[in-house]
Amino acid sequence: MKRLSALNITALTLGFAFLYLPMVLLVIYSFNSSKLVTVWAGFSTQWYGSLLRDEAFLDAAWVTLQVAVISSTMATLLGTMAAYVLVNSGRFFGRTLFSGMIYAPLVMPEVITGLSLLLLFIGIGLDRGILTIVLAHTTFSMCYVSVVVSSRLVSFDRSLEEAALDLGCNRFDAFRLVTLPIIAPAVIAGWLLAFTLSLDDLVIASFVSGPSSTTLPIKIWSAVRLGVTPEINALSTLMIGIVTVGVITASIISKRSAIAAQRDAQTAERAE
């Protein structure tokens, strides 16, 4: 029998308060009418208005969104391929180097990744802009995707794919019709992870972006270096809101599908 003591409850309460209080305060103060962010002067939504009228922020948000969608899609493609190769291809020339290159970017400090990519882009004479940010983001997020997908592929029953091949599927169809639907949750999770990583990245984007391709984190960074500003509080609140709604929706959907799967299994058992 597990015992949840008063001590455990205190630890959880204090711990979660520590995790959430700063964000809650940020949200509350985004509705503060005073320009002085630490003095409460009444409720107002004026900072949301001034945020949405700020062309520079909207442009940056648009650049960020484009980069995130393109790079996470490319990262998902490449990462899934890499995971498939790592799990299924057995030995091939340079396998150790390959798996090393998949894992190394996960622990590489961002300043080094950013610096090295910038030096490459300058070396080959590629102008810095949306394309260079996409290339950089695809490279590090494909590694995350591949880790997520390969953990799912490892537990995947290969005989299902073999059965499809025996029944006349070619390799590609077997992958598309059998393997892909089974690993789909991991592929989707990988895409979401890549998307979030791209939206969030400041350091690497600072190195590889050009003057015409400022992303939202770079814009936020140049604003917050000067201290707390109410517009950034409003922007943060919007971002926290979107993430919270997204994560809660995703967890409800996955809980529902788990319950549905359980019910199916029960019905199948009864039918037997």
Add this chain to the structure above:
Amino acid sequence: MRRFALIAVPYAWLLALFLIPFLIVFKISLSDAALAIPPYAPTLKDGFGALIEGLDLENFWFLTTDDLYYKAYLSSLKIAALSTFLTLLVGYPMAYGMARAPEEWRATLMMLVILPFWTSFLIRVYAWVGILSNEGLLNQLLLWIGLISEPLTILNTPTAVYIGIVYTYLPFMILPIYAALDRMDDSLIEAAEDLGCSRLTAFWLVTVPLSKNGIIAGCFLVFIPALGEFVIPSLLGGSGTLMIGKVLFEEFFNNRDWPVASAVAVILLLILIVPIVLFQRNQQKQAEAEK
């Protein structure tokens, strides 16, 4: 043929955009700074012979002559180590509480730990600026209670950096420890208590050793990224905090000394190899133990 393409595409991508860039950093770290664009010499255009001849360890020597650099490495190591320990102190009781919580709470608690992961890192760090500054919310609260009579200076000191690292990396510590505690068989503790252990001794002698792998994994997951951290020391640490990620960034963007910035990067990576290899070993041992 198709199999070849499947391997070749991600392979070539990583070679071109991960390995080669890194080799370039290594090469530039051995070059001289030059007043040109790009600001280093020799480049590939000078021919291969000149390229090899122009390389030397001068930048690395330079790093040893200016004590800014070794101080920055040492202070990064110290800040990363101490904040890893603090994260463990905060994270362990939380993971322990989660593992003891009723079954039906666990999914929610888990989601509450993961949710900050999906929220912007930059915003989570920024949230502390308004709390820790001199006229910030923490000082207002303490003044109001009467605990202090003058505002404390926390922002722009190493203390703020510690708070920032513990706060942002806490989920990395909680998740592996929780996973280890969750797998633990509770009857072991009951056995220890039946055999005369007090609850505290049972905790020390049974629970802590059994969650050792989770603790080690969590510590590496915090220590490794904290060592090269740039955002937290720049935003919360101010000029008073020296960390190598920040030095590298400033060397590159403010001083525009690419060869020295590259040398700083190479050494940072050499320092990181040790914990990374240890972490890999720990993960492998754990994976084998589970088989």
